[in-house]
Amino acid sequence: MALTDPAVVAAARARYGAAREAGLSLDMTRGKPSPEQLACAHGLLGAVECEDERATDGTDCRNYGGDSRGLPEMRAIFGEILGVDAERVFVGGNASLQWMHDLVVQALLVGVPGGEPWGGPGRAAPVKFLCPCPGYDRHFAVLERYGIEMLSVAMGDDGPDVDEMARLAGADPNVKGMFCVPRYSNPTGVTCSDAVVEAIASMPTAAPDFRVIWDDAYALHAFDGEPDRLASLYDLCATHGNEDRAVLVTSFSKVTFGGSGLAAVAASPANTDWIREFRSAQTIGPNKLNQLAHARFFDGSIAAVRDHMKGHADLIRPKFAAVLRVLDERLGGLGIASWSQPRGGYFVSLDTAPGCARAVIEMAGEAGVRLTPAGATFPYGIDPQDRNIRIAPTLPALAEIETATGLLADCIVLVSAGE
Amino acid sequence: MALTDPAVVAAARARYGAAREAGLSLDMTRGKPSPEQLACAHGLLGAVECEDERATDGTDCRNYGGDSRGLPEMRAIFGEILGVDAERVFVGGNASLQWMHDLVVQALLVGVPGGEPWGGPGRAAPVKFLCPCPGYDRHFAVLERYGIEMLSVAMGDDGPDVDEMARLAGADPNVKGMFCVPRYSNPTGVTCSDAVVEAIASMPTAAPDFRVIWDDAYALHAFDGEPDRLASLYDLCATHGNEDRAVLVTSFSKVTFGGSGLAAVAASPANTDWIREFRSAQTIGPNKLNQLAHARFFDGSIAAVRDHMKGHADLIRPKFAAVLRVLDERLGGLGIASWSQPRGGYFVSLDTAPGCARAVIEMAGEAGVRLTPAGATFPYGIDPQDRNIRIAPTLPALAEIETATGLLADCIVLVSAGE
Incomplete structure (x- = not known):
């Protein structure tokens, strides 16, 4: 798997450099509900x-x-x-x-x-x-x-x-x-x-x-x-x-x-x-x-539980849509990664080319975007192909998700290009 | 150990018969807080x-x-x-x-x-x-x-x-x-x-x-x-x-x-x-x-926890005092039972003469007073001397405690007298 367009790599490199300069601090490591989801249950306090x-x-x-x-x-x-x-x-x-x-x-x-x-x-x-x-x-x-x-x-x-x-x-x-x-x-x-x-x-x-x-x-x-x-x-x-x-x-x-x-x-x-x-x-x-x-x-x-979860869905849906949109914009058609299109749950699962996941996660971490550690989704923490990355978009705000996903995509481009 | 006074046994027999007739339903099996103790913590709801x-x-x-x-x-x-x-x-x-x-x-x-x-x-x-x-x-x-x-x-x-x-x-x-x-x-x-x-x-x-x-x-x-x-x-x-x-x-x-x-x-x-x-x-x-x-x-x-527990103490103290008073009134000086004089905790521990506890607890149960099962305070549920009875007076109301303890004492008299 190789990138044919040096312009794509150059653009990714420029964005990554700028992001690293800016010093992000974004956490997509775990599937945690957002404060807005938690607020849906405020009536539980004092119930x-x-x-x-x-x-x-x-x-x-x-x-x-x-x-x-x-x-x-x-x-x-x-x-x-x-x-x-x-x-x-x-x-x-x-x-x-x-x-x-x-x-x-x-x-x-x-x-x-x-x-x-x-x-x-x-x-x-x-x-x-x-x-x-x-x-x-x-x-x-x-x-x-x-x-x-x-x-x-x-x-x-x-x-x-x-x-x-x-x-x-x-x-x-x-x-x-x-x-x-x-x-x-x-x-x-x-x-x-x-x-x-x-x-x-x-x-x-x-x-x-x-x-x-x-x-x-x-x-x-x-x-x-x-x-x-x-x-x-x-x-x-x-x-x-x-x-x-x-x-x-x-x-x-x-x-x-x-x-x-x-x-x-x-x-x-x-x-x-x-x-x-x-x-x-x-x-x-x-x-x-x-x-x-x-x-x-x-x-x-x-029925009330199901209604309550529709409230969660309304909060979560745009976040997953943002992840998928940014991945598609940055990586679509490049042939260097594939990812899930979930209809529910808490994660997007992304596969890089073999041997890239650990390097991508490390590179993203250096720019302040924390992802689930490489290998975590496999027994003994070892992804035999070193390719799976778990994206957990529920907790951060929408703008943060766009930034973090974009940075992740750029890291995938850069690692895939051997940088 | 033997009772020397037949009048004591007769009085116990009469009271036991009347109690059984009346059909009690009292539970002193477990060390449970009373509703009044629980009410002390109502501020926790909605805190x-x-x-x-x-x-x-x-x-x-x-x-x-x-x-x-x-x-x-x-x-x-x-x-x-x-x-x-x-x-x-x-x-x-x-x-x-x-x-x-x-x-x-x-x-x-x-x-x-x-x-x-x-x-x-x-x-x-x-x-x-x-x-x-x-x-x-x-x-x-x-x-x-x-x-x-x-x-x-x-x-x-x-x-x-x-x-x-x-x-x-x-x-x-x-x-x-x-x-x-x-x-x-x-x-x-x-x-x-x-x-x-x-x-x-x-x-x-x-x-x-x-x-x-x-x-x-x-x-x-x-x-x-x-x-x-x-x-x-x-x-x-x-x-x-x-x-x-x-x-x-x-x-x-x-x-x-x-x-x-x-x-x-x-x-x-x-x-x-x-x-x-x-x-x-x-x-x-x-x-x-x-x-x-x-x-x-x-x-x-x-300090607030300790103050809170003083409120519990005020509720519990009279209950233990009642147990000890009734035991003393009914069994004091008879030489057929001894019991603890606790300064705290949740229980009075009473020892009958060897071989009596199981029969006493059964007899009390037949009159509607439920006590911790015989043997429960020993490994494998076996009291080798069959003498220990655990009294748990925190949950019932004061009048119930007096009734239940009196009935327990009468059962001890009757079982000790071979009835």
């Missing part, structure tokens, strides 16, 4: 008032006690989002990452229903997980911490490569599970097709205690209109006799407040019994006042 | 208002980010409570139980600083913990879940039997740690003497990675005046070259709202680095808005 702290089931949300699964009104809403009966939903904590981390930890120490403990780092044959990638760095970090070997699987336009997954999981009983962001995936923005979901639900696995941790983090996060339809992994697993395979999680960290939202998990009766057991050892119960505040703010209604 | 969600360090508490240890203003308060520099305090989650559980889990899977992983249930030689008892059932439940063998150690009037602990921990490298509620202990109300704290800090242990999880749950919970002074385990451990031994936890579940308070952990630099690592795998960060609400409600001041 619970004195003398009115009871949930619909009569629980005094100020005290210990109540259903360990969380408030019925929030279980109902998360049940709708995850497509699982509210009876099998747990709402608790402020981060779906904690559910995912703790599920892995419990599987290692105690085993999941129907299986022995997976075992810790000292285990003779290491536990392995399938890792669609590029993917979410925090999934990989959980696996790395506990010595779980990560097997990369390519992420395509309709989800991960299911043939490769079936081959790996079918042959080796140490392949115990996988993480997947099935809708508007992090970072490629892909939603799994019905065929992919069905393949994941039905594929024979050598491990009888194989688990799919289905991280539907962007279930509500369309830029325009209704979110992409996603087939129900849970129902398809049940249809294929693998009901215990699916563990679904989501959170409100990108719905209300980052870190002060709610997180939920849903699974089969056997899995939820198991979750109830470990939760009873781990905690007295969830923060029910925060759940009650959410229930009041959304009036106990999934 | 954070729109457009004013920044901590003193500038963190926008509505979003991801900020110090993973929690807000500086709450770390300062918990640092004062735990007697540890705020730099080495983590504030996060809503339950100190979760910190304790997760510390054990991490030790099993990854190992604590300076040690190998303790190993899971399948380990050849089981990990063992020293368990002062009677003690807190949820500590025991964590250990039981992960196959950690519990070695009972007697709780005396100034803390656990340190000679026995030193003997057990000194001889066996599989003895990896202990839980202890050092102040107003659950259930006996004992505060560890300086000598006991020093002995725990200094005792040689065969395991170099021995840990003391110091659950100072009732640090602020005196009934009258200032709380009991507790020597600093952390400082004494450091003095004796065992700085990494001490891990201190506490929570606000019995300060503001049960389940919607804050929890904190403090430890040595090596331990806090380790905590930071596992927290970074487990969560994006704590619920900072709840921390900010607490900081605002208490005006960032430990």
Whole structure:
């Protein structure tokens, strides 16, 4: 891949020099909601008032006690989002990452229903997980911490490569599970097709205690209109006799407040019994006042949640449009990069020519534009082709996004030209 | 032990029969704050208002980010409570139980600083913990879940039997740690003497990675005046070259709202680095808005927290006085039971004659007075002498406490008399 037009390189060089001179300070490292998105949830503050702290089931949300699964009104809403009966939903904590981390930890120490403990780092044959990638760095970090070997699987336009997954999981009983962001995936923005979901639900696995941790983090996060339809992994697993395979999680960290939202998990009766057991050892119960505040703010209604997310979409849509427009203006037709065209989620995923991503990110950093570190979207932080760059445009203001994306594009031109 | 006065038994029998006829429904099973105590914290609701969600360090508490240890203003308060520099305090989650559980889990899977992983249930030689008892059932439940063998150690009037602990921990490298509620202990109300704290800090242990999880749950919970002074385990451990031994936890579940308070952990630099690592795998960060609400409600001041707890004390004091008065009236001088005289905390611990506790609790339950299940204050739920009963008087109203305690006393008389 080579640039044929020296004028393009010269223009990029001039702009980059000027930007470096100006000294930018722009951060597109993480998918954080903007202050304007956060303001949409201001009604949550003070949503619970004195003398009115009871949930619909009569629980005094100020005290210990109540259903360990969380408030019925929030279980109902998360049940709708995850497509699982509210009876099998747990709402608790402020981060779906904690559910995912703790599920892995419990599987290692105690085993999941129907299986022995997976075992810790000292285990003779290491536990392995399938890792669609590029993917979410925090999934990989959980696996790395506990010595779980990560097997990369390519992420395509309709989800991960299911043939490769079936081959790996079918042959080796140490392949115990996988993480997947099935809708508007992090970072490629892909939603799994019905065929992919069905393949994941039905594929024979050598491990009888194989688990799919289905991280539907962007279930509500369309830029325009209704979110992409996603087939129900849970129902398809049940249809294929693998009901215990699916563990679904989501959170409100990108719905209300980052870190002060709610997180939920849903699974089969056997899995939820198991979750109830470990939760009873781990905690007295969830923060029910925060759940009650959410229930009041959304009036106990999934429709209100969806409306709220239309407000987010209106704020986010122009930012993604700006990224795509600038990339197209600066890089379109040059043949030195390709990028995703997401319809929802939090990221644009860009691929440079092989061997360029690290240099591009470093060059952008030197001019004050911080991007997600190179390699972060791959297991062990190593992008084997050194080409993927994750762009997170939700937090900065529109003008900043245009500046940062332009600078990124210029860096791609310069690195591709060997500068 | 025998009753000499048949009139006492007859009176108890008559009252018990009448109570059973009346059909009570009283719950003294758990140490829960009363609605009046919870009302003391009503100002916490709405303490954070729109457009004013920044901590003193500038963190926008509505979003991801900020110090993973929690807000500086709450770390300062918990640092004062735990007697540890705020730099080495983590504030996060809503339950100190979760910190304790997760510390054990991490030790099993990854190992604590300076040690190998303790190993899971399948380990050849089981990990063992020293368990002062009677003690807190949820500590025991964590250990039981992960196959950690519990070695009972007697709780005396100034803390656990340190000679026995030193003997057990000194001889066996599989003895990896202990839980202890050092102040107003659950259930006996004992505060560890300086000598006991020093002995725990200094005792040689065969395991170099021995840990003391110091659950100072009732640090602020005196009934009258200032709380009991507790020597600093952390400082004494450091003095004796065992700085990494001490891990201190506490929570606000019995300060503001049960389940919607804050929890904190403090430890040595090596331990806090380790905590930071596992927290970074487990969560994006704590619920900072709840921390900010607490900081605002208490005006960032430990003095305000202590004042707040004086309000609790005024509500709790008469309830404990009622329990002690009724026990004294009904059982004083009979020689069939002894009980603690706590100056703080949440419980009265009562010992019947050996072999009576289970029958007493069952008899009380048949008349509608629910008490903590027999054996709950011992490892594996087995009180070897079947004599300990934990009375939790904070939740019910005063009149209910008098009725329930009277009924309990009558049951003790009846069971002791062989009825």
